[in-house]
Amino acid sequence: MPVISFxxxxxxxxxPAVALWALRWATAAGQFRCPDKAALLPFDESxxxxxxxxxxxxxxxx
Amino acid sequence: MxxxxxxxxxxxxxxxxxxxxxxxxxxxxxxxPVLFFFLSGLGWLIAGxxxxxxxxxxxxxxxxxxxxxxxxxANVRTAHLNTVIYGFASQVSVGVSLWxxxxxxxxxxPAPGLVTVANLFYNLGVTVGVVGILRGDSTAIEWLEMPRYxxxxxxxxxxxxxxxxxxxxxxxxxRHLYVSQWYLLAxxxxxxxxxxxxxxxxxxxxxxxxxxxxVNWWFAHNVLGLWFTPIGLASIYxxxxxxxxxxxxSYYLSVLGFWSLALFYNxxxxxxxxxxPLPAWMITISIVASVMMLIPVITVAIxxxxxxxxxxxxxxxxxxxxxxxxxxxSYTLASLQGVASALRSVSEVTHFTHHTIAxxxxxxxxxxxMVMFGAMYYILPRxxxxxxxxxxxxxxxxxxxxxGIVLYVVPMSLMGFLQGTKLNDPTIRFLDVVQFTLPWLxxxxxxxxxxxxxxxxxxxxxxxxxxxxFEPYRKPVVRILTGEAETLAAGx
Amino acid sequence: xxxxxxxxxxxxxxxxxSWVGLVLMPHRQLGSLTQHTxxxxxxxxxxxxxxxxxxxxxxxxxxxxxxxHTQQVRPEGYGSDLERGWGRRRTVSRDYIxxxxxxxxxxxTGPDLTNxxxxxxxxxxxxxxLYNPQITxxxxxxxxxxxxxxxxxxxxxxxxTNALVLEGAFAPPAGTEVVPTRRAxxxxxxxxxxxxxxxxxxxxxxxxxxx
Numbered sequence: 001m002p003v004i005s006f007x008x009x010x011x012x013x014x015x016p017a018v019a020l021w022a023l024r025w026a027t028a029a030g031q032f033r034c035p036d037k038a039a040l041l042p043f044d045e046s047x048x049x050x051x052x053x054x055x056x057x058x059x060x061x062x
Numbered sequence: 063m064x065x066x067x068x069x070x071x072x073x074x075x076x077x078x079x080x081x082x083x084x085x086x087x088x089x090x091x092x093x094x095p096v097l098f099f100f101l102s103g104l105g106w107l108i109a110g111x112x113x114x115x116x117x118x119x120x121x122x123x124x125x126x127x128x129x130x131x132x133x134x135x136a137n138v139r140t141a142h143l144n145t146v147i148y149g150f151a152s153q154v155s156v157g158v159s160l161w162x163x164x165x166x167x168x169x170x171x172p173a174p175g176l177v178t179v180a181n182l183f184y185n186l187g188v189t190v191g192v193v194g195i196l197r198g199d200s201t202a203i204e205w206l207e208m209p210r211y212x213x214x215x216x217x218x219x220x221x222x223x224x225x226x227x228x229x230x231x232x233x234x235x236x237r238h239l240y241v242s243q244w245y246l247l248a249x250x251x252x253x254x255x256x257x258x259x260x261x262x263x264x265x266x267x268x269x270x271x272x273x274x275x276x277v278n279w280w281f282a283h284n285v286l287g288l289w290f291t292p293i294g295l296a297s298i299y300x301x302x303x304x305x306x307x308x309x310x311x312s313y314y315l316s317v318l319g320f321w322s323l324a325l326f327y328n329x330x331x332x333x334x335x336x337x338x339p340l341p342a343w344m345i346t347i348s349i350v351a352s353v354m355m356l357i358p359v360i361t362v363a364i365x366x367x368x369x370x371x372x373x374x375x376x377x378x379x380x381x382x383x384x385x386x387x388x389x390x391x392s393y394t395l396a397s398l399q400g401v402a403s404a405l406r407s408v409s410e411v412t413h414f415t416h417h418t419i420a421x422x423x424x425x426x427x428x429x430x431x432m433v434m435f436g437a438m439y440y441i442l443p444r445x446x447x448x449x450x451x452x453x454x455x456x457x458x459x460x461x462x463x464x465x466g467i468v469l470y471v472v473p474m475s476l477m478g479f480l481q482g483t484k485l486n487d488p489t490i491r492f493l494d495v496v497q498f499t500l501p502w503l504x505x506x507x508x509x510x511x512x513x514x515x516x517x518x519x520x521x522x523x524x525x526x527x528x529x530x531x532f533e534p535y536r537k538p539v540v541r542i543l544t545g546e547a548e549t550l551a552a553g554x
Numbered sequence: 555x556x557x558x559x560x561x562x563x564x565x566x567x568x569x570x571x572s573w574v575g576l577v578l579m580p581h582r583q584l585g586s587l588t589q590h591t592x593x594x595x596x597x598x599x600x601x602x603x604x605x606x607x608x609x610x611x612x613x614x615x616x617x618x619x620x621x622x623h624t625q626q627v628r629p630e631g632y633g634s635d636l637e638r639g640w641g642r643r644r645t646v647s648r649d650y651i652x653x654x655x656x657x658x659x660x661x662x663t664g665p666d667l668t669n670x671x672x673x674x675x676x677x678x679x680x681x682x683x684l685y686n687p688q689i690t691x692x693x694x695x696x697x698x699x700x701x702x703x704x705x706x707x708x709x710x711x712x713x714x715t716n717a718l719v720l721e722g723a724f725a726p727p728a729g730t731e732v733v734p735t736r737r738a739x740x741x742x743x744x745x746x747x748x749x750x751x752x753x754x755x756x757x758x759x760x761x762x763x764x765x
Contacts (some may be wrong), residue, residue, distance in 0.1 A: 029237070039313035041240035042303050049444060051302055052307040054440055055379040057453055121663070124687070124697045129699040136618020202615040202655055237586050269581055272647045274656040331576055339645040344580060353563035405608045411632055414624060414662035485662065488637035492665050500695070519758060 078180055080235040082168035083320030089444040091170035092161050094457045095177040096445055096545060099157030100438060102185050104521050106149025111514045114141035118510050132196045140207045143197050146203065147285070148216065151430060153181075155224055155293045157225035158437045159246050160238040161445070162300055163227060166243050167234035180222035187215030192301070202273070203264055205282035210265040217261065220254040224466055227251070241316040247294035248324060254291045255279060272339050280331040286425060287327035291393075294433045296317075298549045299388050302369055311368035319361040326354040330550035333404035336413060353406035359397040366390045381456045386441055388464060399424060416499065417478025424471045428512075432463070435520065448530040454521040461517025477502040477520065573737070576738040587648050598754035600649050603744070608654075610744025613737050615655050622696070624659030624666045630652050630760065634643050639673055640666040641750055646757045649750050664696055680742045681718050681734050689724050702738040 043049045083091075090376030119126045127133045163173045171177070194200070208216070210516050227250045231243075259311040260281035263269050269277060299316060310316055329351030330342045370387060377384040398441045399421050402408050412418060439456070443449055450456060477499060484495045585760050589598050603611065614620070627641035635641065647666055650656045659666075674680065682689045685703050687696040705720070717731040726732050734742070753759050 027421060031410070038238055038305075039241060039309040039316075041236065041301055043307075043309070044082075044085070044168075046305070047307075049309060051305050052305060052376065052380075054305045054382050055376060056380065057379045058452065059075060119696060120696055124576070124695045128698050129700070134618065134699075135697050136621045140618060141620055198614065198616045200618060202618060202620050202657060202659065268654070271584055271587060271651045272656055273581050275658050276576060329576065334660065335658070337632050338626050338646050339649060341583065341647070343581070347575060406632075410628075413633075414660065418660065443711065451718065455625050486634045488634040492638070493691060496663075497693055517706055551761045 073216060080169070080233070082235040083170050086444075086447075088164050088168070088170055089161075089441075090447070091174070092164055092416060092441075093445045094182070095171060095174050096157045096161050096441065098178060098181045099153045099160070099184075099440065101524075102181065103150045103153035103157065104190065106145045106153065108521060109152055110142050110145035111510070113138050114144060115507065115510050115514060117142050117505070118507040122500050122507065123184055124492050132198070133204050137196050137198070137200070140200050142208055142413045143205070145188070145192055147426070148208070149190070151290065151434070153184060154434045154438065155290065156180075157247075158297055158434060158441065159223075159227070159250060159293055160291035161441050162242055163230050165247060166236065166240050166440075167230055168236040169230065169233055172230055174234055176222055176226055180219045180226070183215055184219040184224070184343075185214055186460065187219060187403065200311050201265060201521050203278050206260055206264060206515075208277070210261070213257075213261050213265065217254065217258055220257060224250050224254050233451060235547060240300075241310070241313065242296035242300045242457070244317075244320050245292035248320075249289050249292040249296075252284075252370060256284050256288065264382065275335060275338070276332065276340060276344065280328075280332040283331040284328050284336065287323075291323070291327070292320075292424070294389065294393065294430045295323075295381055297437045298386055298393075299431050301382055301436060302366065302390070305380045305438070306370070306373040307372070310367050315361050317357045317363045319365065322354075322361065322467060323358040324359065328349045329483060330355065330404070336404070336409040338543070349404050349406065352401055355397060355401055359394060359401075363390075363394040375524060377492070380435045381450075381460065382440040383384050384460060385432050385439065388437060389431075389433035392424060392432065396421065397424040397430050411447055411482035412478055413482070415478035415482040416474050416502075417482065417520070420471050420478055423467065428467045432467075435438070435459070438524075440528060444525065446527055446531040447535065448527055450523060451526040451530060455519045455526075456521040459516045459523070462512050462519060464516075466509050466512030466516060469512065470506055473502055473505055524542075584647050587651050589651070590648065595751060599754060600652055600700055600750070601749065602652050605620075606740050606742075606743040608625070609738040610742070610747075614743045614744055615657065617699070617713070617741075619667075620657040620659045621688045622659075622661055622663035624662055625668045626658045627666065627668050635666060639669070641669045643753075643757050645750055646754060647650045648754055648756070657684040661736055664694075668744070669748065670751045675746055675758070677742050677746065678719065680745055681738065682720070684738060684741070685718060685720070685732060686724055689720070699738075703732050703734055705732050707731075 039050065047053055116133070117135060120128075120135045122137065131137075159178065160171060170449065181390070187208075193213035194209040194212055195207055201209060206213070231247065260277060263277045264274060264281075268274065268530065297318040299310060330348050332340065332348035333352050336345055336349070338345070366387075373385070377387055403412050403421060405416070439450070481495060481499055483491045484498060485492075585649070589600065589602075590600050625645075626642070627645045628635045630636050631645040650658075651669075679690055681703075684698075684699045685689065686698045686700065687694040688698075708714075708729055708731050713731055714733050717733050720726065720732060
């Protein structure tokens with residue numbers, strides 16, 4: 001079954017290669033710095049921290 | 063902190079000069095592609111739910127619709143699984159993923175044509191696949207039953223989505239990645255490779271003997287663990303903070319949760335084959351990896367719980383929050399049940415019983431589907447720039463499906479355990495064990511009907527929302543849309 | 555967090571290695587299993603399937619029997635598979651080398667079928683069971699497979715030899731008989747071929763104590 005072996009071995013080479021590339025990229029792009037700031041990424045000026053969105057039912061209408 | 067703008071503006075990384083788009087503009091750009099995926103997904107949900115009811119009835123009343131071969135139990139069950147997994151869940155996943163990527167990358171949706179083509183391919187593939195199953199061409203390989211003339215069509219679609227995701231990633235205005243994007247990138251890149259490999263090794267150039275079973279369950283479990291789970295978790299990590307206005311409790315824990323999930327989840331597959339005709343070392347590794355899953359699961363549970371602490375009351379006011387939190391809690395429960403089921407002593411009882419089916423629905427429905435519903439409740443008003451027309455239908459949806467899934471999973475898990483105990487007692491006749499399961503199977507049909515009621519309520523509300531979309535914007539009593547979004551909508 | 559990149563690397567490499575462990579290695583280990591010849595009796599296990607039975611396996615697949623029936627026997631002391639007579643020994647990898655699609659199954663809504671050819675070798679039983687499971691197994695939830703049979707008028711030379719013997723409520727209208735189609739014959743040939751009791755070096759049949 002040469003096709004199978006080709007896929008299997010090719011993947012064993014390809015996946016770690018992609019992993020190593022992604023690692024190199026992530027470090028160079030500074031993704032591992034400032035992890036606490038990353039938690040604030042869902043927020044911005046129009047919907048900052050402390051402001052609820054989507055409370056559309058019941059009492060507290062916003 | 064008041065006025066805090068979010069990470070990435072510190073300037074320690076090149077921004078490339080790309081301007082971050084406004085949220086309302088991003089939402090507007092997502093409208094057509096995301097709607098295509100959501101609406102087709104919901105159509106398949108209705109079809110899949112009805113197939114589920116038929117299958118459920120057939121199990122306790124085997125003569126039901128028994129004259130037609132194409133409607134035989136195996137066909138209906140298989141068609142149900144494939145319509146809900148590939149027709150509904152995967153399409154809604156893509157819709158949510160598109161919107162989340164755009165929102166977190168802070169750019170309007172690029173290449174909408176590519177996405178639309180992917181959607182057309184997708185629906186074509188599912189249609190051809192499901193019709194093929196009903197015609198008798200099912201491969202009988204669980205989770206990969208669509209015949210080989212259908213699966214390449216789906217593969218093309220998944221590949222296009224992967225390409226789109228990379229393009230969006232490259233074009234992003236926000237340089238830093240949020241945890242949700244890690245999960246989405248992993249899911250969207252891993253799945254086409256998984257799907258393609260499984261197709262080659264099981265359908266196109268089938269491997270010999272029990273290696274098929276190994277590949278089958280490596281594939282099927284990774285559909286859960288590395289396609290659906292990451293998309294579900296990505297959604298929870300975004301929507302809980304967005305609704306309550308507070309960041310996630312510990313970003314460090316979320317990163318730990320992601321990497322430990324990636325590390326352990328994909329070794330789990332062989333726990334579907336405990337006691338089976340495979341080398342013991344493979345099965346042992348999978349059991350160990352299943353137990354190791356406690357690390358990411360508990361990490362994620364702690365993170366979600368502490369983020370929500372003090373804000374649980376908001377579930378009454380946000381449909382998104384109530385569905386998402388229901389899903390998040392179910393994720394923990396499903397994972398704990400899964401870890402337990404992988405242990406040899408527990409598997410000895412629960413393997414081959416309805417307990418496994420209950421577990422599958424705890425994961426795919428109580429966790430994943432509920433999270434997707436929550437995501438759609440947030441996204442749909444923002445991309446259509448209209449408010450939900452009926453609060454009553456929202457409640458009917460939530461209570462219908464929440465009660466329905468609890469009524470499904472809890473009795474069936476218990477029944478499966480008892481069924482397994484009886485099966486392990488050779489003095490109990492097999493047919494007597496079957497008789498024992500019957501009342502519980504009828505209860506499951508009732509639970510299924512509740513789910514259908516909830517689905518119809520939701521689809522009705524969505525249809526009404528679409529009608530509103532074509533009407534001029536009317537300022538409603540309760541406002542989701544504020545500021546720019548409202549101005550944009552009022553302008554239409 | 556300077557150990558971050560190393561953690562990243564370790565995890566991603568392990569991601570790829572799971573695939574090596576669960577897919578590549580089993581393929582190497584199991585993909586080349588061959589039949590075993592018993593040195594005493596010269597019998598070969600597992601026996602290859604005759605043409606009709608091989609066709610029957612395809613019908614088993616397309617009818618979806620695997621969704622309610624397993625074909626794997628668990629080891630002694632683990633579950634009650636052996637005590638229920640579902641096999642004389644546990645099944646091992648080598649038992650499946652002839653199967654085009656390996657159908658181990660994951661649900662026992664119905665009993666395991668690894669050894670059904672030994673447990674129930676009567677073709678007439680199988681035909682009646684498939685036609686309507688209530689005939690042989692009252693209370694069963696297996697769906698009826700009447701579409702595998704043909705109800706036709708009894709010819710001038712009388713009842714066909716392979717017509718099903720049906721009584722009472724299950725009998726067809728007067729003057730007609732129920733005969734199996736080719737598909738039913740092949741499926742039953744497959745079911746009757748399901749026997750997995752030969753000794754293998756890795757899984758010997760436990761010899762019973764002489765009474």
